[in-house]
Amino acid sequence: MITVPGLVAAEGRRFPELARTYHENAIEPVMRLARLYARRAERRGEVRSDGLSRLPFLAAAPVVTATLWNGLFASGEYLDVAIVFESWVDLVYRIPD
Numbered sequence: 001m002i003t004v005p006g007l008v009a010a011e012g013r014r015f016p017e018l019a020r021t022y023h024e025n026a027i028e029p030v031m032r033l034a035r036l037y038a039r040r041a042e043r044r045g046e047v048r049s050d051g052l053s054r055l056p057f058l059a060a061a062p063v064v065t066a067t068l069w070n071g072l073f074a075s076g077e078y079l080d081v082a083i084v085f086e087s088w089v090d091l092v093y094r095i096p097d
Contacts, residue, residue: 003067003071004022004026005022005064005067006067006071008022030060031056031057032056034052034056034057034059034060035052035053035056038050038052038053038056038059039053046093047092047093052092061088062081062084062085062087062088063081063084063085065084066079066080066081066084066085067081
């Protein structure tokens with residue numbers, strides 16, 4: 001299955017305008033929101049560091065990883081992207097007992 005992010009990843013170097021347009025219209029708005037929510041979580045004491053506000057793409061890492069994994073390696077047994085993301089959130093936000 002071909003996805004838009006997969007197409008951009010595969011062809012972005014050959015078609016830099018495609019990559020630039022995708023980045024401006026899909027990536028940047030999401031990163032702004034991620035940074036906003038991360039800063040809010042920092043102010044509330046819900047996260048241990050400012051890593052997500054400084055590097056908001058980290059919030060997308062589990063989704064990107066699972067999507068790439070499914071596209072490259074899965075043969076019938078796909079990773080459930082939602083479960084991967086929920087597990088990542090649990091790792092990042094869990095406060096030790």
